[in-house]
Amino acid sequence: MEYKTLTLDEGIPLWKRIQMLHPEEPEWESLSEEVLVRLIEEFEDELSCATSAILNLGAKNPERCEQLANWLLAHPEADQWLKAAAADALENLR
Numbered sequence: 001m002e003y004k005t006l007t008l009d010e011g012i013p014l015w016k017r018i019q020m021l022h023p024e025e026p027e028w029e030s031l032s033e034e035v036l037v038r039l040i041e042e043f044e045d046e047l048s049c050a051t052s053a054i055l056n057l058g059a060k061n062p063e064r065c066e067q068l069a070n071w072l073l074a075h076p077e078a079d080q081w082l083k084a085a086a087a088d089a090l091e092n093l094r
Helices: 013-022 033-041 047-060 062-074 079-093
Strands: none
Touching: 013 033, 013 079, 033 047, 033 062, 047 062, 062 079
């Protein structure tokens, strides 16, 4: 059986490519703050990516991480796992 590697058009924003290729994971530490923020803000498209993004954002911008974690905790569409990750992110900031 022959396997093909999926490649996506470079015209697609990186945050969207990460969502599309999930469950393949990027090197989270190497992603820019902007990409992590977009993955969180667009969580409804891929909750697992947002979960990883919120846990990694604290190292890059603790203030923005706190804002987005609180936003996720209050958001009705965030599931229990994403809310748990948001709570963990807040705890990691302390």
